[in-house]
Amino acid sequence: MKPTNHSAPRRVLITEEQIGRRVRELAAQISADFPEGPLYLIGILKGSFVFLADLARAVTTPCRVEFMGISSYGQNKTTSGQVRVTKDLDVSIEGRDVLVVEDIVDSGVTLSYLIRVLEQRRPRSIHVAAMLDKPDRRQRPVVIEYVGFTIPDEFVVGYGLDYAEDYRNLRDICVLEDVSVPL
Ligand code: PRP
Numbered sequence: 001m002k003p004t005n006h007s008a009p010r011r012v013l014i015t016e017e018q019i020g021r022r023v024r025e026l027a028a029q030i031s032a033d034f035p036e037g038p039l040y041l042i043g044i045l046k047g048s049f050v051f052l053a054d055l056a057r058a059v060t061t062p063c064r065v066e067f068m069g070i071s072s073y074g075q076n077k078t079t080s081g082q083v084r085v086t087k088d089l090d091v092s093i094e095g096r097d098v099l100v101v102e103d104i105v106d107s108g109v110t111l112s113y114l115i116r117v118l119e120q121r122r123p124r125s126i127h128v129a130a131m132l133d134k135p136d137r138r139q140r141p142v143v144i145e146y147v148g149f150t151i152p153d154e155f156v157v158g159y160g161l162d163y164a165e166d167y168r169n170l171r172d173i174c175v176l177e178d179v180s181v182p183l
Helices: 016-033 049-058 109-119
Strands: 010-014 039-045 063-071 084-087 097-105 125-133 146-150 173-176
Touching: 016 049, 016 125, 016 146, 039 049, 039 109, 049 063, 049 097, 049 125, 063 109, 097 109, 109 125
Parallel strands: 039 063, 039 097, 097 125, 125 146
Antiparallel strands: 010 173, 063 084
16 A cells, blocks of 8 residues: 555654754854855755745845745656756846755756756856755765755655655654555
């Protein structure tokens, strides 16, 4: 049976408290690196929404909050390699300092595509903040200036991350034990 409605076995990998502490550290670093603002925080839907909300309130730099929708996974557990823009920015980023906010960087396919797209819009700078980095699965080289946690190659949910749209609202980051279960 497919694991829906938060019924699948899972174990806590990173607690809410650990996440909170790390977000404050990252925010202090970002605030020091961008004292002036406005810093354009670009949240990549949907997974970044929790991290973005926490980070935006923890930085002291004046920020603008924008969203972009990029999807390459669909209902699958691994990237299809086909990246799709599901929602574009509503504003110009020309001459702006941009911070892309991601929940996780896995293969790097999404981020490398996104950086290419954003660079064409001539921002002053582009940096990346990702709550999770899973370098073991990297297919494209990407630079992530602000990493929350580097994690092993396990399927994680919570803190914005989903499995078939479930689990995004878990407060901890958890490993879904039975990833062999077909959707
Ligand atoms: C997830 C995540 C990243 C991307 C990372 O998005 O939010 O955007 O995958 O994977 P990659 O490094 O292998 O490209 P997903 O497509 O699952 O959409 P979601 O954020 O709506 O869950």
